[in-house]
Amino acid sequence: MNFTLPEGLPPGRFVSSGSACVWVADELPCDVDGVWRPLLSMQEDTELVPLLGGxxxxxxxxxxxxxAVRLEDALTSDFAEYRRRRLPWWTDxxxxxVPEGTAPWPHDPGPPFETWPGLAPATPVTDTAPSPADxxxxxxxxxIATNPYELAGCSLVLAPAQHSADIPALLGWDAEAPLPLVCALLRSWEERFGARVVGMGGRLFVSVARPPQTAAHADLLALEHVLSTADNIVDDPPTPFPEYAAILPQRTHWSFWWD
Incomplete structure (x- = not known):
């Protein structure tokens, strides 16, 4: 089912499959200020989420x-099982x-928690923080400027949704991700960190308006990323948990992929 489009769009077409319908531009527009920013600013009014996709x-x-996902309950049990499986490697x-000529994998001591520590607190909204749209x-x-290979075949997609967090589920993103859990996390990250889904293809790209500000805050968020089950967080390539957590303060975008 088609939907009303805002004015000023480049040429494009509607694409549908079952109950899912999106509008896709014929070519990827690179004019961020002229095309993307207005669409992002109007998102709450139009309930059309602009993203990089195909x-x-x-x-x-x-x-x-x-x-139906209760994040605290789900992540409590997920972390207990994750820790049970990984503890032998963390403590050894x-x-x-590794094959001859390959550098040894770095030792991962794992997260600094014995039990689920709870969700990371929200980063406060300040006058200096960008808006989620910005x-x-x-x-x-x-x-667009730095990932031409990743974005091969991608264009501007408009998808009807109240929250960008729901887009992977609404469009039935064909990944190995546990979509109900991942989308529940994305909804929560929208509220706590001003996160928005901005791209979806081989990877899920997420912008972040209010990243964590301290190492302790980042440890909590990094554990949520790990429990999303995305392969690229600490497993591929092998990355010690402290090293991954250390990049999150001030980082303004995240990416996830599942194999």
Whole structure:
């Protein structure tokens, strides 16, 4: 089912699959200020989420499945199981065998928690922090300028949704991700960090208006990233948890992929 489009769009077309429908520009517009920023600023009024993507429609997931996720309960049990499986490696600094000529994998001591520590607190909104729309525009501009390979085949997509966090579920993103959990995390990150889904293809790209500000704050958020089950957080390439957490303060975009 088609929807009303805002004015000033480049040429494009509607693409639908079952109940999912998006509008896709014929070519990727690189004019961030002229095209992307106005669409991002109007998002709450139009309920159309602009993002970098392609024709990736599959089987949508009912948003009720996202609402049914109780993050604290889910992550409490998920961390207990994750820690049980990983603890032997965290407590044994013996390097893993690697092929000859390959540098040993760095030892990962794991997160500094024995039990689920709770969700990371929200980063406060300040006068100097960018708005979520401005942060999203900045991230999209950065991705267009620096990731031509990652964005091959991508264009401007408009998807009807109240929250960008729901887009992977609404469009049935064809990834190995546990979409109800991931979208529940994305909804929570929208509220706590001003996060927005800005790209979806081989990776999920997320802009961040209010990143964590301290190492302790980043440790909590990094654990949430780990429990999203995304492969690239600490597993591929092998990355010690403290090293991953250390990059999150002040970082204004995140990316996730599942294999």
């Amino acid at each position: 024709t990736f429609l599959s089987r949508p997931i009912d948003l009720a499945q996202i609402s 600094p013996t390097p893993e065998p 942060a999203a525009a900045h991230t999209i501009g950065h991705l």
